[in-house]
Amino acid sequence: MSGHDRPQSLRERKKVRTRLAIRREAFRLFAKQGYANTTVEQIAEAADVSPRTFYRYFGVKERLLISDDKISPIVEAFIAAPKELPIVPAYRHAVGTVFDGLTQEERDDFVAGEQMMYAIPEARGLVYTEYVRLIDLIADALTDRPDGPTDEMERRVVAGAIVGVLIAASHNNPFPEDVLLRSLEILGRRLT
Template sequence: MPDSEPHPHGLRERKKVQTRLAIRRAAFELFDTQGYANTTVDQIADAADVSPRTLYRYFGVKEALLISDDQISPIVEAFADAPPDLPIVDAYRHAVATVFRELTPEEREDAAAGQRLMYGIPEARGLLYSEYIRLIEMITDALTSRPDAPADHLERRVIAGAIVGVLIAAAHDTPMPDTALERSLTILSKRMAR
């Protein structure tokens, strides 16, 4: 999946974001009216007024329509670049707040709609698990740029797993859980500081 910035500035980047949103919006409407399993890629492409090839270029597989990478990569990048004096979990909380704050209402609703569908579609559960594992790997790698992160790979992976565990607990069946996620990460940070 291609990464995109929360607020891309170039015309080409804005068009890519708009195309992704249009494809997802068309897919969500079809999933809602005729069910996920009964909706084909061709139907989604037709409803979004793009070719199936374009749809595959943006999403790869039908299941990927439910995942919005538009926040994941920017959050991990903001985490790696967070002020070095912030403890690890506080740096992640800072990154989430920074990226969420920059989302447009349309981007926020798109992400929430995808998350609602993902929690409600049994076929998507495996994809959700895979995305959490991918996020653990991304955070583990990003930790190498944090001055207070352990040098040991396993220790970094355990910390990343704890952060993702908090995300799972805060987000399960609750799309875009800003307040719950903020509070949950604060609890983890306090507990890790002991």
């Protein structure tokens, strides 16, 4: 059973609710007064948490724009995917598994965060950083796949191709689940 499949404890559920509440209030304030004009203190007050709690959850204001980490569960599901699946179908399986496990509130939060991230110029560097992080994680995860390349450069190229599909499917499309799954299917067909 992966970490994503395990039932959450009360503490974990409270953390998720607090994180979602902070993001929801931040997005509301960003829409009302603009990203640059919204302070961490205002966000914390609106979410009924202390600034210290805000920083514990996000570290910096810019981290609000990155959706609650979907990368780690997808990579975990990729590693745990059936070993008989080739690399790209295994990654497609992982994306479907994680997206299927989201609640409606988590989906709404994901869409809101993605829309903000693409709309706010200050977030462009974050998007790039997250894509590079994902390439690194997929390349590392490929060492656990029986059909994963043994050469580090080959692993990075395969990981880069997968992330390239994600970029193409996600641009100005805040919840590209269907497009992403279809795009990964195309990549899988073309790579065989």
